[in-house]
Amino acid sequence: MTEPALEVRGLRKSFGAIVASDDVSLDLRGGEVHALIGPNGAGKSTLIAQIAGALRPDAGSVRLAGRDVTGLGTAARARLGLARTFQVSALAMELTVLQNVVLGVAGRAGGAWRFRGAALRDPALVRPAREALARVGLTGEATSVVADLSHGQRRRLELAVALALKPRCFVMDEPLAGLGADGSAEMTALLAGLKAQAPILLVEHDMDAVFALADRISVLVYGRIISTGPPDAIRADAAVREAYLGDAS
Amino acid sequence: MRRETIVNAALALGLLAFPLWAHWAGEPFYITLATRAAILALAGVGLNLALGTGGLVSLGHAAFFGLGGYAMGVLAWHAQMYTPMQVFGMTVPGTKSMPVIWLVAMSGGALLAALIGALSLRSSGVYFIMLTLAFGQMVYYFAISWPAYGGEDGLSIYLRNGFPGLNTLDPLQFFALTYAVLMAVIWGMARLRASPFGLALAAARQSPARVQAVGIGVFPLRLAAFVLSGAVTALAGALFADLNRFVSPSMLSWHTSGELIVIVVLGGVARLYGPVAGAVLLVTLEHVLGGVSDYWQIFLGLGLLAVVLFARGGLIGALAGRAVAHD
Numbered sequence: 107m108t109e110p111a112l113e114v115r116g117l118r119k120s121f122g123a124i125v126a127s128d129d130v131s132l133d134l135r136g137g138e139v140h141a142l143i144g145p146n147g148a149g150k151s152t153l154i155a156q157i158a159g160a161l162r163p164d165a166g167s168v169r170l171a172g173r174d175v176t177g178l179g180t181a182a183r184a185r186l187g188l189a190r191t192f193q194v195s196a197l198a199m200e201l202t203v204l205q206n207v208v209l210g211v212a213g214r215a216g217g218a219w220r221f222r223g224a225a226l227r228d229p230a231l232v233r234p235a236r237e238a239l240a241r242v243g244l245t246g247e248a249t250s251v252v253a254d255l256s257h258g259q260r261r262r263l264e265l266a267v268a269l270a271l272k273p274r275c276f277v278m279d280e281p282l283a284g285l286g287a288d289g290s291a292e293m294t295a296l297l298a299g300l301k302a303q304a305p306i307l308l309v310e311h312d313m314d315a316v317f318a319l320a321d322r323i324s325v326l327v328y329g330r331i332i333s334t335g336p337p338d339a340i341r342a343d344a345a346v347r348e349a350y351l352g353d354a355s
Numbered sequence: 356m357r358r359e360t361i362v363n364a365a366l367a368l369g370l371l372a373f374p375l376w377a378h379w380a381g382e383p384f385y386i387t388l389a390t391r392a393a394i395l396a397l398a399g400v401g402l403n404l405a406l407g408t409g410g411l412v413s414l415g416h417a418a419f420f421g422l423g424g425y426a427m428g429v430l431a432w433h434a435q436m437y438t439p440m441q442v443f444g445m446t447v448p449g450t451k452s453m454p455v456i457w458l459v460a461m462s463g464g465a466l467l468a469a470l471i472g473a474l475s476l477r478s479s480g481v482y483f484i485m486l487t488l489a490f491g492q493m494v495y496y497f498a499i500s501w502p503a504y505g506g507e508d509g510l511s512i513y514l515r516n517g518f519p520g521l522n523t524l525d526p527l528q529f530f531a532l533t534y535a536v537l538m539a540v541i542w543g544m545a546r547l548r549a550s551p552f553g554l555a556l557a558a559a560r561q562s563p564a565r566v567q568a569v570g571i572g573v574f575p576l577r578l579a580a581f582v583l584s585g586a587v588t589a590l591a592g593a594l595f596a597d598l599n600r601f602v603s604p605s606m607l608s609w610h611t612s613g614e615l616i617v618i619v620v621l622g623g624v625a626r627l628y629g630p631v632a633g634a635v636l637l638v639t640l641e642h643v644l645g646g647v648s649d650y651w652q653i654f655l656g657l658g659l660l661a662v663v664l665f666a667r668g669g670l671i672g673a674l675a676g677r678a679v680a681h682d
């Protein structure tokens with residue numbers, strides 16, 4: 107069997123008295139969508155930040171395609187193939203849509219150290235960027251400034267930048283956050299098409315999307331993973347229902 | 356054509372036409388004024404890379420400006436005294452050649468910026484401002500307390516330094532030289548800003564997390580920008596000292612850093628020709644208001660306040676509207 111794309115072992119992180127990650131272990135296998143669900147404040151974003159390298163864990167390790175990356179920073183992990191999207195869009199707001207995606211292509215190519223030659227005139231940067239924009243349906247907005255985009259368009263742009271990285275795995279923090287019903291359905295369809303390209307660790311509150319997309323689900327409560335399994339098993343799990351899903355589902 | 360391109364062209368042509376008119380009218384003083392504006396603009400162009408594009412508000416750029424000035428002063432002083440200097444055990448003669456002086460100034464500026472940048476760029480916001488101010492003041496006090504090169508009194512140079520093929524003592528020719536340097540640097544800046552490096556630097560100002568997430572380290576990016584910025588500002592410092600044939604610690608003081616920031620903010624932060632607009636405006640105000648009132652800097656302060664409050668793009672922004680993406 108091949109190594110998991112992502113392997114998290116025994117992560118711990120506390121903020122004062124709050125234990126945001128309490129001995130968290132999980133992995134992401136090739137070709138799967140692994141959803142991470144849990145109530146507000148459970149520590150999902152904190153976990154994502156540690157996986158992406160933005161936050162140092164107090165203990166534990168993160169492996170990317172078999173390689174220990176615990177000591178590496180965000181940029182180094184991204185270069186090794188980890189593409190992260192943010193719960194609150196992190197984009198260069200004054201730049202255009204195309205420029206944001208070109209930045210992704212350039213980063214993947216290690217190309218930020220080129221001081222000459224216009225980025226937007228380099229087909230090796232622009233062509234993959236336009237392809238990524240086409241996949242998320244933003245071709246028509248290529249020259250718009252990000253600040254002028256709607257919330258839904260920004261969520262899709264985040265995805266396009268992640269795509270431009272041609273990653274080994276996606277780590278997404280609530281890609282559906284703030285989208286309406288139509289937007290959520292569109293985004294769900296987009297994500298379904300992505301997993302053929304690379305596995306996705308998906309943090310999401312939208313249960314329709316989670317159960318439609320996920321191959322496995324982990325439930326995080328108070329920093330602890332209380333259950334991991336296929337969607338049906340999670341739906342049936344009494345502890346999960348009590349802790350999180352409520353009796354409605 | 357884009358409106359900003361037209362405004363930029365008008366500025367470039369205006370800055371060229373004014374000293375030509377002064378020459379024709381027999382007013383060499385105005386040529387000197389234009390030269391001063393061009394040199395301050397160059398210093399501002401250097402600062403604008405860090406402050407504007409990079410979002411690194413440095414209150415220590417006088418260190419680079421003054422270092423360039425002292426590179427000129429020290430080299431020319433040794434040449435005019437016919438006394439070589441000792442550098443790391445080697446005997447090196449002084450020089451009156453501008454290209455050599457510029458090279459020394461830019462290398463020195465880059466080195467000092469690498470040092471200050473490496474120590475300050477891990478911090479951000481107010482801490483970064485305070486750290487750059489502190490390092491700038493250290494260089495200032497070092498110059499004041501170092502008696503070999505004039506200490507507080509500074510250094511005077513009898514004759515302006517030379518440039519191959521030009522008579523630099525002729526005001527118009529010296530202006531043409533500084534103007535050519537300014538235009539060449541602006542051209543380089545335009546290319547730099549459009550390059551992948553420039554794109555990443557601008558993006559890092561707006562969202563560092565985004566830049567890290569695509570695999571680009573923000574710290575080395577900013578350090579490189581700070582080094583280039585310091586080198587350009589040091590070059591301007593060498594020219595400024597040559598214009599006055601004098602260099603003193605006042606070039607290193609935090610007032611100078613503040614003045615450079617004023618130039619960038621007045622003209623338009625992160626706008627390619629912002630420092631040109633800002634320098635022209637500042638030199639004009641200095642000349643016109645300085646004659647009317649000793650307290651002209653109060654008016655300058657009020658003007659600055661107005662720009663910050665009402666015209667965020669500075670003069671360029673007011674004339675050309677919002678910045679549009681360049682390719």
Ligand SMILES: Nc1ncnc2c1ncn2[C@@H]1O[C@H](COP(=O)(O)OP(=O)(O)OP(=O)(O)O)[C@@H](O)[C@H]1O
Pocket residue numbers: 121124126144145146147148149150151152153193
């Ligand atoms: N930098 C920080 N300093 C102190 N406490 C923090 C910090 N970041 C997160 N926390 C706390 O850690 C806990 C987990 O927060 P986190 O943002 O990871 O939750 P989450 O599961 O992503 O929630 P949500 O569903 O609302 O996005 C919360 O109690 C939060 O207040």
Ligand SMILES: [Mg+2]
Pocket residue numbers: 150151152193279
């Ligand atoms: Mg969260």
